[in-house]
Amino acid sequence: MNAILLLIRFVITQLIYFVSGFTPRSHKAVMGCYKDKFADNSKYLFLHWQQQQTIRAIWISADKPLVKRLQTQGLEAYSRWSLLGVWHAATAKFYVYNTYIGDVNQYLAKGAVKINLWHGSPLKKIEFDISNGPLLKVYHPENISQKLFAKAQYHQQYVRPNFMIAPSDTVKKLFSSSFRISNEQFLTCGNPRTDYYLRYKSEDWLQLNLPVNTKQVILYAPSWRDSHLNSTTNIYTQTIDFACLSKQLQKSDQCLLLRLHPNEAHLASELSQYPNIINITFWDDIYGILEKIDLLITDYSSLYIDALPYRCEIAFFLFDKAQYQATCRSEYPYVAELPKAGIDLFTFRDLLDYLNEFANKHHDLTDRGPLNSELTSARHQLTNIFWQYQHRSSLDCLDAFVQNAPISATKKPA
Structure with missing residues (x-):
């Protein structure tokens, strides 16, 4: 122009x-x-x-x-x-x-x-x-x-x-x-998106057609990588062997809900054919199911902050950390000093090993068990930082x- x-x-x-x-x-x-x-x-x-x-x-x-x-x-x-x-x-x-x-x-x-x-x-x-x-x-x-x-x-x-x-x-x-x-x-x-479900009932969970034997539900919701704004490359299929992941999920009776950022929704279209992986990228949002999931996997997204009040555990899959820091927006300096809400994972093998370990905790949809004291302390600190007026x-x-x-x-x- x-x-x-x-x-x-x-x-x-x-x-x-x-x-x-x-x-x-x-x-x-x-x-x-x-x-x-x-x-x-x-x-x-x-x-x-x-x-x-x-x-x-x-x-x-x-x-x-x-x-x-x-x-x-x-x-x-x-x-x-x-x-x-x-x-x-x-x-x-x-x-x-x-x-x-x-x-x-x-x-x-x-x-x-x-x-x-x-x-x-x-x-x-x-x-x-x-x-x-x-x-x-x-x-x-x-x-x-x-x-x-x-x-x-x-x-x-x-x-x-x-x-x-x-x-x-x-x-x-x-x-x-x-x-x-x-x-x-x-x-x-x-925030209305979290306050709403303290007052009104959510029926979003009923939309999920979970496998019959599902014992754990995992939400994978990565952040938008703005450096890929004009790219057609699917960085998720390059990083994650979804066929391999699907096999392990089936073996462990786990189900993974895939929720890509709206700016990357087109990248999820080829990921709907794997058993025990449900693509919910097309959903309006996922706030109505946060209280139900067992594990949230994200990366640089602030979604984990919205999940802090719930019982789900949190992990961060940072497979492109160096490249992300170099080409995408930088973080605010205070972020480096925040207590960790969960473990950092850097490779697909790290992810598989963690999911296998998580499966062995035998959490299920009705009894997740208590968070360990370290995570409880971190969440308490993070809640004070981000939810002071909740x-x-x-x-x-x-x-x-x-x-x-x-x-x-x-x-x-x-």
Whole structure:
């Protein structure tokens, strides 16, 4: 895209965004999610608001089958560029989203109260804290041409939220830096994606067609490797012999649930034919089953932080650690000092040996046994770091916020 086209795009998008700031806005919330999915924090807050009628909550997505599915369930949802989708995006007082305003509509949000619920805990550097990797040019362009491109191509990344939620002071400090907002712009509370299942029952587990003799359920949920953004190489099949893994899982009466990141979902399509390996990458999200699994295997993802309150054990499969550190976003310095929530595994052989050892612990779906004292201590420390305000329900805090009612003892966000 040449400079003239970039300039034209920049002028048009900024003009539309500016004009949207003058439309009258009524007391309702438009909500959405990354990749036009129905997932994560905004999903669970939407479901809560729909059930409690706290505020008129409207789901916006470009995924027409998803919109139709929600409508058949009696939920209010519209396609992004439908007449009603545009109308509600242009006239809603609240925008509630998981990543950027584009989860709803990035061109019609000016003048709305923008509430970014985000979708993870900051382990890898995010947004304006990014200091390396392919996303560096998005947030730190070096010359006029790059700045024009960034402003035109990544408009929504530069729109700051009015409010965010933070489950701890550590998270608040990092969000404040990365999104360039003040401490006064936070609600300190839990996350809807975890608070929801403290109040409502999940039926997600019933969707799984587990093998009859399953004694342990393992969730493998690796992080997105942004250095492979434009690559067609399947790094998982290069690293893991899935046929061999399947044989061992069958022998040990274990079942592995495979959940790749939405940005890598296409890589999971060839991994659905192996016995005792169930591909759940297409699921909206996996928060409804965290309390049921026996073991979570991840890597650089903050998903393990969401799993801390549950009984599952945790392991980290870091098969590309050196390459990841060199080419992807770097981690925040504090991460190196965190207590370990589980064992590090570096090779496929390490993974097989660990799964075999784990199988011999004879945990099953009804009796996992106690965690050892070292893991219990680490989890306690990590919980204090990441879930300092977990006793404050995000559902209650956000209810109070949109109703202009006091939050705790004050009318200002804590």
